[in-house]
Amino acid sequence: MMWSFFVSFAWLVLGYLAGSFPTAYLIALRLRGIDIRTYGSGNVGATNLGRLMGKKWAFLVAIVDMLKGGVAVLMIRLFGASDVTVAMAAFAAVMGHNYPIWLDFKGGKGVSTTYGTLFFVAPPGSMIAVPLGGLVWLIILKIGGYVSLASILSLFGLAFILPLCGVPAPFALSAFGLAVLSTWRHRANVKRLLSGRESRARSK
Known part of the structure; x- marks a missing residue:
């Protein structure tokens, strides 16, 4: 029993540390000082x-932020961890991105890392659901023009899409928790949206 608890806890720590890799911070520091x-x-x-270095760098960071949590979750699953442990490790990876120990617990908002971790939690269902969530994000962005709104709504949408694709309940619950966490991390954006002061995404 104790050994099982220790192993599960170790997986959560691994998820957190993988997610805490500060991709954008290191690129900006190394290339722009x-x-x-x-x-x-x-x-x-x-x-x-992206505001600092352009869309190409933003895209690169998004991909790395997806993979850092996703690969960790995939490895944990391949080692035979339970659904509950994998779901908790996915949540821990996003917590690592949002609150990295290396940067005084001041990180990002976790959208890319959320998508990356959930992609690998329960194949093949999650590998179908996550791109559908990304499609929801794209549609909302095209209609409204707000990255923050698209991010929040698409993550809540993903929490409902996952079980429709046959993904077990622990992962849907983790996805819903991550959507709530993302909303909290976007709270300043939400206030600006409600007051009409949120900036729209630039088309170029």
């Missing part, structure tokens, strides 16, 4: 790095 936390929104994520 800038602490991304002092630029733009101060967010350590793809969107803010």
Whole structure:
């Protein structure tokens, strides 16, 4: 019993540490000599790095942020961890991105990492559901023009899409929790949306 608890806890720590890899921070610091936390929104994520270095770098950061949590979750699943442990490790990976120990627990908003971790939690269902969630994100972005709104709504949508694709309940619950977490991390954006002051995504 104790050994099982220790192993499960170790998987959660691994998920957190994998998610805490500060991709945008390191790229901005190494290539521009800038602490991304002092630029733009101060967010350590793809969107803010895109403001500093352009869409290509934002895309690269988004991909790495997806993979860092996703690969960790895939490895944990391949080692035979239970659904509950894998779901908790997915949540821990996003917590690592949002609250990285290396950056005084001040990280990003976790959207890319959420998509990356959930993609691998329960193949093949999750591998179908996550792209559908990404499609929801794209549609909302095209209609409204707000990255923050598209991110929040698509994550809640994904929490409902997962069980429709046959993904077990622990992962849907984890997805819903991550959607709530993302909403909290976007709380400043939500306030600006409600007051009409949120900036729209630039088309170029």
